[in-house]
Amino acid sequence: MKVDVILGLQWGDEGKGKIVDALAPAYDIIARFQGGPNAGHTIIFNDRKFVLHTVPSGIFRREITNVIGNGVVLDPVTFCKEIDAIIDAGFNPEENLIISGNCHLIMPSHRLLDAISETAMGDQKIGSTLKGIGPTYTDKYARKGLRAGAIEMSDFQLQYNKRKEQHFDYIRLTGTDIAQFRFDGLTFGEYEKLWFEAIEKLKKFKIVATEVFLNNALKNGKQVLAEGAQGTLLDIDFGSYPFVTSSNTTTGGVCTGLGIAPQYVGKVFGIFKAYCTRVGNGPFPTELHDEMGELIRKNGNEFGSTTGRPRRTGWLDLPALRYAVMLNGVTDLVMTKADVLTGLETIQVCSSYKCAGKEYIMPELAIENDCSTVNQPLKGWTDDISKTETLEALPDGLKNYLNFIQMATGIQVTCVSTGPDRTQIIKI
């Protein structure tokens, strides 16, 4: 068997959680391969809404095993809050969630380092979610990280203290007064206490070699779906560096983040919104600073699932989409939030970039920094699509829009999401 992949093709928040949840019944296992609590994946069913940060989006289906892979960074405090909410809703995540012993733990001092780094950058700041992602991956690659597998070791507290002291030595050099810092209103000491309580709760979960579990599952004919976080344009290597996250959000991250060899990667579902959004700083060639941008933000409820920040909005960017399709080896495109554009007379699509009189259909090198966009206007549609169940029944304007994107990317759109609920999906 092969591992299918669901990942974002833009700057995150494409609706990955919704699509994973909607496609989950076809799978036995859902595995997160990178990122951490910077992610916010929204799932809506039976009039209930959940926002998952670290836990895979198959958790609400009892028959599915959910895996937090080695490529993920896990904050025990956020994780336990999520788990409590899932248990309150009547589910039993201890039974269908396993965690890689190799996934790295986000320590309270990593969050402190994140905040200090962003403050020091002033206007140039990345706009991080401040969840400690960058510093935790930094320690991982510096071979100084603390992994989930260490929590049962007798010297865990010692290992923790050693890392914390190293962080504190650096923090003191920056002149930061640690006593002044607050984590959601808590002092460092209070938050650290919470962190160790969360470590005790973490011990109730199976912490295993998930790479062995997954490879055995594949051998035994199980269907596995890998769930990405963030989006291609936030990838540490291929995103708009340095305004990126600290992991590989692209298909390559599945191999390293789960321990799956490349020949076992199957379908790659690339999720994209019918327009673009970005939360945080960095280039956004098609960004709208006008009333249209405001309308899309309002109709699409474009406010961050993790931080509540308003998302920047803009038209669909085909050069960026082509680039994302190329990088990920996308086999199937999935469009979300087409319903948000319902009622617009005209929809603009950026078909190419123009730089120094030359036209580009891919964002080669860093040209997005000083280029203009070439837009193609397309006729919109007015019919409500929120209850539409077949491709044929979609309005002509939307069908044309889908065809246009398929022609431009060479990939078929095999799913269209028509609203936030689990049931609002057209499989083509």
Ligand code: GDP
């Ligand atoms: P993720 O991080 O990629 O999982 O996406 P988020 O959950 O951060 O943001 C997507 C938002 O759009 C959430 O509020 C979803 O409930 C919502 N959503 C997903 N698909 C659709 C759709 O097709 N239409 C509408 N209107 N909302 C959607």
Ligand code: IMO
């Ligand atoms: P999901 O999985 C949207 C953005 C942040 C910031 C940059 C770096 O919900 O799609 P970090 O906290 O990683 O240091 O932030 O990346 N970012 C996201 N934007 N969706 C996400 O996740 C994001 N995770 C990080 O806003 O610009």
Ligand code: MG
């Ligand atoms: Mg999100």
